[in-house]
Amino acid sequence: MSTVAITTTGFRGLTPPSVGAPRRTPTPQADQALLSRLCAGEEGAFDELVNKHHGALIRLAMGYVADREVAEEVVQDTWMAVIESLSRFEGRSSLRTWIFGILIHKAKDRGIREKRHTTFSSFEPCEDDNEEAVDPSRFHQSGESAGHWAIPPQPWDDQTPEKLLASRQTINAMNGAIESLPRTLKEVLILRDVEGVDIKEACALLNITETNLYVRLHRARERVRAAVEALMGKDQILTTSSRCKKSSLRQTQG
Amino acid sequence: MNLSPDSVSNGLTCRAIAPQWSAYLDDALPALMKLRMACHFSTCPDCRRYVRQITMVRDALHMLTKCEPSPVQRRFLRERFAARHAR
Numbered sequence: 001m002s003t004v005a006i007t008t009t010g011f012r013g014l015t016p017p018s019v020g021a022p023r024r025t026p027t028p029q030a031d032q033a034l035l036s037r038l039c040a041g042e043e044g045a046f047d048e049l050v051n052k053h054h055g056a057l058i059r060l061a062m063g064y065v066a067d068r069e070v071a072e073e074v075v076q077d078t079w080m081a082v083i084e085s086l087s088r089f090e091g092r093s094s095l096r097t098w099i100f101g102i103l104i105h106k107a108k109d110r111g112i113r114e115k116r117h118t119t120f121s122s123f124e125p126c127e128d129d130n131e132e133a134v135d136p137s138r139f140h141q142s143g144e145s146a147g148h149w150a151i152p153p154q155p156w157d158d159q160t161p162e163k164l165l166a167s168r169q170t171i172n173a174m175n176g177a178i179e180s181l182p183r184t185l186k187e188v189l190i191l192r193d194v195e196g197v198d199i200k201e202a203c204a205l206l207n208i209t210e211t212n213l214y215v216r217l218h219r220a221r222e223r224v225r226a227a228v229e230a231l232m233g234k235d236q237i238l239t240t241s242s243r244c245k246k247s248s249l250r251q252t253q254g
Numbered sequence: 255m256n257l258s259p260d261s262v263s264n265g266l267t268c269r270a271i272a273p274q275w276s277a278y279l280d281d282a283l284p285a286l287m288k289l290r291m292a293c294h295f296s297t298c299p300d301c302r303r304y305v306r307q308i309t310m311v312r313d314a315l316h317m318l319t320k321c322e323p324s325p326v327q328r329r330f331l332r333e334r335f336a337a338r339h340a341r
Contacts, residue, residue, distance in 0.1 A: 041336070043336060047328070047332065050323060050331060051322060054320070054323050055319075055320030055322065076327065076330075076331070079334075083331075083334055083335050083338045084338065136269065139269040147270060148268045148269070149304075152300035152303065152304075153300065153307055157303050157307050160310070161310055162317070171318065174315070189315070194320075199280065199282070210282065214276050214277040217276045218275065218277070221276060221312060224311050224315065225307050229307070
């Protein structure tokens with residue numbers, strides 16, 4: 001049996017390879033520099049801001065309203081509010097958090113108005129609080145191995161993020177999984193993983209606890225992972241079946 | 255002091271810790287839980303694969319192409335921004 005030595009820094013050599021998400025929160029200095037350019041009326045700075053956040057704002061808005069067209073309107077209203085109140089921005093949060101806060105407020109308002117005309121369930125997938133992040137049927141239910149993987153993750157981890165995104169099918173699968181997330185999972189995933197918002201900032205924006213945020217974040221990531229796994233599994237079946245076909249063809253020809 | 259990873263992660267199942275890997279990756283768990291999960295990680299190849307895949311999804315999500323405003327929208331916003339500053 002292997003043994004490990006406990007040191008003051010933990011277990012040597014046993015730490016998972018990628019602890020700690022890459023930090024993407026803009027520094028206060030970068031924020032301040034951009035803000036100064038915006039306050040000076042520099043159009044290039046405004047373009048930069050729009051390019052950086054427009055996509056995430058649309059995705060986030062779509063969690064609250066029924067369709068893309070309405071989400072576009074909400075985002076446009078958000079940008080108008082940003083333009084109008086930029087001079088009053090006090091820097092108590094990052095510029096990004098402030099913009100996302102405006103969006104969430106506007107999208108909620110719009111969503112409530114829409115729901116007066118549409119039933120909620122017609123466009124909002126429900127999130128079940130008791131639902132497990134990973135499908136329970138993938139684990140042994142009883143016996144010595146109860147609670148351990150019965151159907152372990154299918155192997156596709158020889159990929160890299162870049163290789164994954166080189167395939168149009170994978171991008172579509174990931175986008176599809178994000179779009180079908182319930183709002184509460186979608187907003188966490190977009191803020192944290194797509195935008196790289198700091199955990200504390202995300203909790204403040206969504207008014208949830210850190211524990212709650214991680215529950216939602218992991219559920220959301222798992223759904224995207226499962227979508228990629230389903231696609232990769234299908235690819236593997238296709239590859240295997242085309243290999244079988246080729247081999248039987250060779251045998252026939254031989 | 256020498257301990258086997260099995261003895262430290264004793265009682266943890268893959269199912270019980272699966273929802274906690276995102277908090278683990280952000281270093282947001284209490285020290286003891288983190289240590290127990292690290293030990294489980296070292297002895298469970300399936301969980302290692304699972305964590306690698308979750309990490310890859312996390313990193314790929316940040317690299318997804320973001321949709322941009324249409325040229326018409328962009329021009330409209332730019333004009334409004336310029337008009338606000340001309341006031």
